[in-house]
Amino acid sequence: FITHPPLHTLIHPSFSRCPPLPPPSFHSLDIQVNDPLQPVTSDETVPAGGTVILTCRVAESDNSSLQWSNTAQQTLYFGEKRALRDNRIQLHRSTPTELSITISDVQLSDEGEYTCSIFTMPVRTARATVTVLGVPGKPQISGFEHAVKEGEKVTLTCTSTGSKPPAKLRWYKGDQLLEGGPEVVEPVEDNPTYNVSSELTLEVSASDDNTLIACAVNHPSLAPGDKRSEHALRVLYSPNVQIQPESDLPREGEKFSLRCSGNGNPEPTNYVWDKKDGELPLLAKPDGAVLNFLTLNKSDNGVYVCHADNGIGNSQGEYTLLVQDEAGNVADPTAMSTTSGMDHAVIGGVVAVIVFILLCLLIVLGRYLIRHKGTYLTHEAKGSDDAPDADTAIINAEGGHSGAEDKKEYFI
DSSP: OOOHHHHHHHOOTTOSOOOOOOOOOHHHHTOOTTOTTSOBOOOEEEETTSOEEEEEEOSSOOSOOEEEEOTTOOEEEETTEEOSOOTTEEEEEEETTEEEEEEOSOOGGGOEEEEEEEOSSSOEEEEEEEEEEBOOOOOEEESOSSOEETTOEEEEEEEEEEEBSOOEEEEEETTEEEOOOOOEEEEOTTSSOEEEEEEEEEEOOGGGTTOEEEEEEEOTTSOTTSSEEEEEOOEEBOOOOEEEESOSSOBTTSOEEEEEEOOOBSOOOEEEEEETTBOOOTTEEEETTEEEESSOOGGGOEEEEEEEEOSSOEEEEEEEEOOBOTTSOBOOHHHHHHHHHHHHHHHHHHHHHHHHHHHHHHHHHHHHHHHHHHHHHHHHTTTOTTOSSHHHHHHHHHOOHHHHHHHHHHHO
16 A cells, blocks of 8 residues: 555646555455544535535544545545646545535536545545436427317427436426326437427317416426426317497487407407397498497397307307487387287277177167168058058048158157
């Protein structure tokens, strides 16, 4: 073994490489844990590009120097002396019982076992394993290139590269965690990292339009939410039609309009207006999504329907128009119909009674006239029965005071 003084005199900061340390003797392997001169180290994990601190301590010092060596057994630091020209490696702390160094901008190639040694008799060593994590790239989502119709399915793919160990991918719809497909892990050629991908299949509805779908990377090198990508779904759906009046108090004699709102994706381009149980009033003029009333009248009361079509589907909405008069009274079409029906019934009943009374009067008058006509003829012929000839019968019928009295009496 090389003793402490000679080795110390050989180390110089200008050295870029030192010969590897000789293997520890059999006795050094049998050193007890409670040996105060036994170096103590700890394993470290660091993400690529980060900084790691390697610390070596002993419980007691016998003035022997501590030394750090890399995975290739090149001396990095001997006490406070840097032996390897690598500006990423710096002295962190040096005391008789501790030697700590830092390695910045850690690369995947820096992973491995580092050795701390103290040159006593025998030489004592301890090893620290440095694990370098491959930091995954920001996830990329594909599948949003085209809009999807409501009721159809869309498949999205999330991919993250350069992770070590392989990353886990998580899908979210807003804040809701979704169940995606299993990760597909592919090793990168000539690189100890992996590419990971996952698929998500969704059946979309109109309410999913503009909903954010996110893919997040879960990896020990990252804090939660560090690397996340999101995109908004674009869903095509039929219109949801609503009709908005220009005023809540449509008054007789005023202008008025109804506007049809399609609320579809895409917006409707075709609108058709009609009126339930009848035609549009002459003074109601359709103009695309707007129905204009040039002058309101109570006869305009009724239910108006707007049909909207956006190429994905056709829907309709309804609006009941009730026109107020100057006093603010509203003529309810239902009430008007009911009152009109009642009036017609009353009028019909009155007409029927009048017709019945007239028929009764005609019948009584007819019978009266028939009866009086028969009596007149009977008295007119009195005195002719006992006449010996026709001329005498006529004279007897026309003459005679009593016959005239009789006839006069019946006419009265």
